[in-house]
Amino acid sequence: MSKMDAAWAVAELDAFLSVTAQVVPRTGPGVVYFGTVMRGPRSEADERSLIVEQILDRSLPQWQLERPAKDKDYSWLRTQASRGRAAIERGQEVAARLGDTAPEMDAAHLHPWAWKNGASYWRTGHFHQAVMQAAIRINAETQAKLGRMDVSETALFNEAFSMEGPKSGRSRLRLAADDGGDTFKSLHRGARAFAEGLYAAIRNPGMHQAAGTDDEHLALEQLAAFSLLARWVDESTISSA
Structure with a gap:
């Protein structure tokens, strides 16, 4: 199996985080909207979530252990995506700082x-x-x-x-x-x-x-x-x- 393309994986996670971000919708004059909505369409969020899950399988083993039955607006998956992003971008740095130079084995x-x-x-x-x-x-x-x-x-x-x-x-x-x-x-x-x-x-x-x-x-x-x-x-x- 080839090594993960870290730049691509981070870009995919960022795209998912952007689409699923909660924002205040634009409204017309005199219209007030209380609350927030997901920035992108649900269909795009659903598609991107499939890729995100596969990236997390590689970057965050056991990420699904405490997965809730329902994840409204992908709030829980967004947290895992952010953690996965950090693991990919800073994994080598953390290992070097902690002095862990032993070889790792990926199942x-x-x-x-x-x-x-x-x-x-x-x-x-x-x-x-x-x-x-x-x-x-x-x-x-x-x-x-x-x-x-x-x-x-x-x-x-x-x-x-x-x-x-x-x-x-x-x-x-x-x-x-x-x-x-x-x-x-x-x-x-x-x-x-x-x-x-x-x-x-x-x-x-x-x-x-x-x-x-x-x-x-x-x-x-x-x-x-x-x-x-x-x-x-x-x-x-x-x-x-």
């Missing part, structure tokens, strides 16, 4: 199999569920690539990266050409162990996790691990009998 840049299915869960604070969706998607994609609907998860990956040669109905995934060397064996033995660890230690117990135990940082680490497995599967070649 949206992970492999699509690890991110897309759970993106909506992540944005509403359901981080654990996002990880579970990644595990489900990667399992399904691997089954589809190998044509193996008879096995899943740990058993699937154990067979996929097995050192045994392919058999009828049991194709293998290969991360490198088999040159008979130790590196080839080590690579696939590690991939098998890695996949088994993810499904045994994260996916299986995760299905029984109690509600309200989401940990954003831990979930991001888990998503990154599943993303690596997804990349291995996606980029591997199929060895068939």
Whole structure:
């Protein structure tokens, strides 16, 4: 995924803020209007709000957590747009001033199999569920690539990266050409162990996790691990009998 065009995003947010600003309407002589109205037409505000929401998804994670059921004249969304604008324009400055030079990881840049299915869960604070969706998607994609609907998860990956040669109905995934060397064996033995660890230690117990135990940082680490497995599967070649 490409880097956000900050100038464009800020311009879109400014346009939305301008259209939805509350102003005193112009009236004719002798006419007094008490109150304010939205500067622009509702139709334009509605259209621009769709773009604003997508910008906020990137610039203000979890911005929707306390979203009200009704937002008259976009007053709440205007506040989020202003906060998003500040985050985009001053994010690098704040990080530099606070001395935070550590690399950052954006979940949206992970492999699509690890991110897309759970993106909506992540944005509403359901981080654990996002990880579970990644595990489900990667399992399904691997089954589809190998044509193996008879096995899943740990058993699937154990067979996929097995050192045994392919058999009828049991194709293998290969991360490198088999040159008979130790590196080839080590690579696939590690991939098998890695996949088994993810499904045994994260996916299986995760299905029984109690509600309200989401940990954003831990979930991001888990998503990154599943993303690596997804990349291995996606980029591997199929060895068939």
